[in-house]
Amino acid sequence: MTETFRVWAPVPRRVRVLVDGATSAMEPAGGGWWQSTVDSAGPGSRYGFLLDDATEPVADPRSLWQPDGVHGLSAVYHHSYEWSDQSWPGRALPGGIVYELHIGTFTPDGTLDSAIGRLDHLVELGVDFVELMPMNAFNGVWGWGYDGVLWYAVHQPYGGPDALKRFVEACHQRGLAVILDAVYNHLGPSGGHLDEFGPYFAGRTIWGPTLNLSGPDSDEVRRYVLDNVTSWLRDFHLDGLRLDAVHALSDNRAVHILEEMAAEVDVLSAQVRRPLTLIAESDLNDPRVVTPRPAGYGLAAQWNDDIHHCLRAALTGERRGYYVDFGSIEALAKALERVFFHDGTYSTFRRRHHGRPVDTLTTPAHRFLAYTCDHDQIGNRAAGDRLSTHLSVGLLGVAAAIVLTSPYTPMLFMGEEWGSRTPFQFFSSHPEPALVESTRAGRIAEFAEHGWDAAEVADPMDPATFQRSKLDWSEVDSAPLLEIYRKLIALRRSYGQLSDPRLDRFSVDFNEDERWLVLHRGDLRVIANLSTEPRTVRIAGELLLTNGPSTVDSEATTVGGECFAVVQVKDR
Structure with missing residues (x-):
């Protein structure tokens, strides 16, 4: 049994590989690569690289398995898992519903295997995609995962690489596609050694060092990213990636790294014969992210924070921080009809104009994700408070x-x-x-910019903060809201009008003073009362009631709540 070890390391003059306690010299293999074949090594063998005269080995930048954490040795891992999802056809994003979760807090045990036991809940709910917050190896035991330093390895406390494959397989068996949150805009502050191997870095973001994507010797750095993208999708049978904060990618090339990603994923999709999806998180409000190549980057979709901001501010009255421009019913109606509220308008929070209009005639709405909350919009609040802390079941x-x-x-x-x-x-x-204290101080400083007092900020390093964030599944049995969600998702399934992505066939009526709006979805009307008082809504002589389930005629389909109703109106 032999194992060949390869690493790109153009910076050091000498590279050795330590395998199961024995050191072997590595030979140059061209282009900054080093290679060595070691006898009696195989799956599970612990190894690391010794650079120049170093006496302490460091992990493989492309490590697939870190059993002892990011500061430990890598372990040889082969993608030899025996899959049973060969009949999985994949799932395209249009018409789908995404469910974001954090493995560490989704269940009491906080592992991929324990999360499998809750997948039937998601099936009964009616969602189509499970989106996992980052799985890459990061420093420590628990965290959000956005400070990863070994992007190819699955965080061991979650179960490691085989556990992720079991989870994906279990999802596919239930008809659920899986999207993984991937972070390419920065590395975490601890456990990373990329710069010791080669010219990986080219500056910093507010979160950490950023990659050299367009400077000298950047070809292999880009390859490092692109190979990681395709490896997650091919080797772990994932159905898509959510790309974190793509606005922080520093790339000055004529062909942007996002465009390269999209092109390579299209090729891989053809090879594996199932849909593969790339979804961006972008703060730019730039439709070019999802515009087909070559006019745009060609990603499948992007998150849309403007709808979230409009909705939360309208329902809660919050105006501090970046919510300052949001909150009116008119703003919500604009974001719903035109995708972005800031589409070239002045942003008070940024103190500049922001965004670009979306062509609603040619751009389908399924390219934008809408949500009432996500991990950022809850977790990046001082107390991590959800909408359910502030609103009635009716307004939820x-x-x-x-x-x-x-x-x-x-x-x-x-x-x-x-x-x-x-x-x-x-x-x-x-x-x-030192990192503990800098993390605490950084969170306090960040929240101060948004108007929160230091006393309101949860201590990120306190284990109790992690424990408090775990879901309490005992709440489900007495939750009237769950039935509302199930009915709404079933209604979206039953009526094609509700998943129609054509924005030119969609309109919104609203009344600022009475705080209601109506979404026109073909022959369906979605009447939403954002006030705390019952309302009677009349549009062009058509009477629509929103203070409970209402019918327009005896054959109307109705799903109603305390403050909203969905009704079908026959042609008069």
């Missing part, structure tokens, strides 16, 4: 109805479907004392 139903009957791709965040009362706070578990 209003928020759900607007998102789930809109032309956009709906996304839910774990627990929102039953109005979870547990917070989702920012937590981390760095073992280094």
